[in-house]
Structure formats: structure tokens, C-alpha cells
Amino acid sequence: MGGDVPVNWDPQDDDDRMIVRQDDFVRYCDHLRKCESIAFDTEFVSEDCYRPDLCLIQVATAGGMALIDPKALDSVDLFWEVLTDGDHETVVHAGREELRFCLFATGRLPKRLFDVQIAAGFVGLEYPAAYRTLVHRLAHRDLAKEETRTNWRHRPLTDSQIAYALTDVEHLIPIRETLRKRLGKLGREAWAAQETDEWAQSVRAAELHEPWRRVGGSATLSSKGLAIVREVWQWREETARRRDCPARRVLRDDLIIELAKRATPNLAKIRSLRGLERGDLKRHLEEIATRIQNVLAADKSTWPEPHRSTSAGPPLNLLIQFLQTALGCLCRDRKIAPGIVATSQDLRDFVAHRLGLGDRADASQISLLQGWRRELVVEPLDRLLAGEWSIGVENPVADQPLRLVSFGTPAEERIELDE
Template sequence: MSHLEIRTDAALRDYCRHLADSSLVGLDTEFVSEYSYRPRLCLAQVVDDRGRMAMIDSMAVEDLTPFWEIVATAGREIVVHAGRGELEFCLRATGRLPEKVFDVQIAAGLAGIEYPANYGTLISQVLGEKPNKHETRTDWRRRPLSSRQIEYAMDDVRHLRPLRDAIAGRLESLNRLEWLREEMARWLDEVHRSLTHQRWRRVSGNSGLDRRALAVLRELWQWREEEAERRDKPVRHV
């Protein structure tokens, strides 16, 4: 299973010049969220519209902005599985979300396959292949990555395009492609709002508070967020 491995900023810039010609980008990431304020991206796996795969070592590359700009470029389809995490990385890096996203998990649900189906289930049910179940619980921060880790990571994007095409075919036969477009637009809006709109209003129990109490809640929420960011700790630990 051949793929390009990118570990320097110069290599990433060169790769992005080629990726910019791709009308479709399949994307998966490996990240750790248990120990820091924001999830730490450890690896990004990519496949283009010709099936060429790349692994971006985000712990070695300092600036991933050129890559996220490619992802956010209008007109390019981004294929993911349960891709909220990937989209949040993109939004934080560029301030934008891709306009055209095909999430195979959401699409499978609309096609009557299963929802929410994990990636291995979709590979088995839709493609009839046996999924790679190794390395599901692994430390992606560890370097160097083992050959089994790399194989597992690249399998996560190797199947994205075949899954996308097979599920899109089912949706088309059911006259449900428009359902998917509507659902993806709604979902993208929800992802954007969750990171950019008054998040303190989602604190449970605030519906019965008066204006003064809401102001106090907002200040406490803001302090907690800033303190968690300063310490680089999950908010739940502050």
C-alpha cells in the first residue's frame, strides 16, 4: 500500500501544490483530546481524486495552514467518516469550513444502511471487505510510528472514495441525494455555530436565570475557558 509521507513544512507545501488540482480530498485524522485544552493533531491521512495517498506527520510539520486552506477551498468535495473533528481543525486553522462535504457515516444512514455505523462496519457491509481492527487503542503521539500504526492509519482513507461512490450510488437509486445535501448543509452550519457562537449559552440550567445571573454565568464561563487554555488543560479539569 504505497503512500507519501510528509514530515517537513517544505514537503507539505510541495504536496499541497499537487493536491490543489484534486477535485476531491478524502481525509482522516488521528488526534488526542484527553490531556490538553484543544485536541492535539497527531496525524492527517489524505487521499486525492486519483487514489494517491499521503500521511502528514503533524507533530513534525510546524505549519499545516497550507493543507487546511486546500481543504477549505470552495468547490472541492471533502470526504470524511464522522468528520466533525477534521472540520473543527479546519475551521480553527482557516476560519472557514469546506462548502461541500460528504460524510460517509451520515450518508449511510440516509441510504438505510446503518446509523451511526463505525468505519469498520461500513467497510464490511458496503464494500464486503474485512476491516483492519489493529491499533484502535494506540498512542498516536509516540514516535517513530510503527509499521502497524501506519498501515492502520492509511487504511482509514484507502476506503473513503470507494465507500463514497457506493453509498452515493445507493442514495441516487433512492432519489435521496438531495436529502444528503440538505443534511450536510445543516450539519456544517451546526459545526460552525458550535465553535463561533455564544457557547456559554449551552451551559445546562441557564434557562431560568435572569439577566444579571446570565452575565455572571458568562463571565465565569469565559474565565474557565481562558484558564484552561492558559494551563493547556481540558476544561473539565479547571
């Protein structure tokens, strides 16, 4: 990207790319404001704290690479402000945690996001592909594994840690360029951009809109049960934030679900629940009981609505397996990763809707009926469901022996699906 300029900051040691002084950090952020593309990654520790403990920010631009040390600086808020302001492109790999840091600091997301993991799925590479895999496939380099379990809180960082951290961003912009060219040849820039935007918005929603719905096992609960989950989850979050520890260390998800199913503020019944006998939890059972009582006493109109289930049950299992295999054939021919197109639940929802089975969702809620997915798969899936297409053996000894065929036609008349 020709608009980038050399890094305009002057550390004490010309060979030291670690930014550990606040004035250097401010100058570096001024440089970033002038860049057309900013690639970044983070190193953090999350197993013993409420929110991930940010230990290092790795950044790459056309002007070079740098490491920002949050442990040495007063604040790195300016970096997140720069990242979420302006019209530069932000490049990441599997950047969920990186987006969460943006949201924690600013409540906003970068405006132009390019996730190389998502883009790789749209050009026929595996999805989700590890960074090492993409570097090997697209940059023809093999990355070291030595520091994958390193303690990023420890200072000073070793030369090996610094080198490892830099490789995490060194190839992001070149890989982005390669993927962009391939997307252009396939005419899929808009598809990748749409998927990236929807993915980023899902990260935002998970953090800012009803995050309590992520409690495992809550999807099948009634409104009353969901209201209890929401209230107990809120208590857990407040407690975890106060202690600065992971929320699930305060109270496991399965125990929240069991409390919701029992739906009682009776302290004796709550104490009888296996898993709540832990000493530190015992001190809070009365508070939990009060929270549940508050839910039961509240107006039912304040209880959350359950998400509609679109599952049509076990009878579809064999059909879904067949369609997954057929989808794999289609995706191979169209040079797109099956994993980015549909999950088994997506297929189940689609079939239930098409066949009028079960508690069907509205068409707008069926992922395979939206956007680029509709364009790619609806006609083939409809033909498969109608019995017009099937799966045939192309070459029994090939790596990919199967191919979609028109039902009952000879091999020489098999459907050509290549773009």
C-alpha cells in the first residue's frame, strides 16, 4: 500500500522495536493514523482474570513492525482509538479477541476489517485455517512453535519471545494481498466483505447484547428459566468483576441452568443441588435465592422470549449427512470451504423450512436463504431435495472421489459445476 510512510518515532535503541515509553507510543500512534493498512495481533492471559490481561500488541504496516508493551505504558487506549477511527484497513487473523479488546476500550469496531482466516475460506482453503497453515500455504514459510505456551506477563521478554511475536504479524499484509487477488479472480470480494462484517457484528452482539444467552444449555429453557439465567448470570458477572477472576470460576454454566430448571428460591432446595457445596459458594446462596425470588415476583412481561427452535428431530439425521456430503462436493467444485458455508444445524434449519417440518423459523432467519449463501447453495440443495440431483462416484481412488450428478443420467452427462 503506497500511502504508508516509514515509522516516525525514535526509540533509544534503533534495533529495539519494543515500544515501552509513553512518548514513543504517542508518536507511533500518530504514524498509524497515516497508514492505509494496519495489521495487528495480541498476546494475552485469560485463565485467571475476569477480562483477558493484555500483555503485548504486535503491529505491522507497510512501514515496518513494532511491539507495543502495555505492561510498560501508562495506557494503550490511544491505540484502540486510532484503530477504530479513520478509514484505514485493519487486518487480523481469527480476530475475535482483538475485536473484543476494541470493544472493551472504545465500544466500537474497526470500520474496514479484513480477516485472512475468513477470506481464505472463500478461495477454497480450509476453514477455519490456523495462521501457521496460511503462512505455509500462501507465504511458503514454516513458523516456529516454541513460544505457543509462553508466559507473556513475564518481563523482560526474551529475544525468542520477541521474534515469535513479530512473526504473528509479519505475514499478515502479504497474505492479505494474495487473498485479495484470489478473491478478485473468483469475484468474491463482496462475499468476503459481507461475511466479515456479519461476523464482526456477531462479536459485538455477543459482548453487548444479551451476552447471558451464551450460557450453555439455555436455548431450550422457557421464559421463566431464561429470566432466572439472566439474573443469576448478572450476579455471577458482578462477583467475578469484583474478584477479577473468570466468571465460570464463580459459578459454572451447568449450575446456572440447573437453578433455572428448578426455579425455586427455597434455600434448602438450592443447597441440595450438587456442586453448590463449595465453601465460597455457600456464603452466597442466600443472595442467589433472593435473585431468583426477584425474578419470580417480577411482571412476566419482563421475562425474555425464548429463541424459536427449528429442529425437526432425529428423522432428518440421515438426510442431513447426505446433504453435508453433497455440499462438500459443491464447495470443492466452487472453490470455497464447506465450513464457511454451512453447519449441520444450518442445513437442518433449511430442510425443516423447505419441507414444512417442525417449528419453522421465518425465511429471514434461515442463514442459507440470505446473501451470498442463497446465491451459492439454494438451487443445488433444492434440486437434491427434489431428487433431481444426487451424488456419484467420479474416481474411486481419487482424494475427492465424489461428484454431484443429475439423477439417473450416464456418467458422460454429469453436471459440470465449475465456475
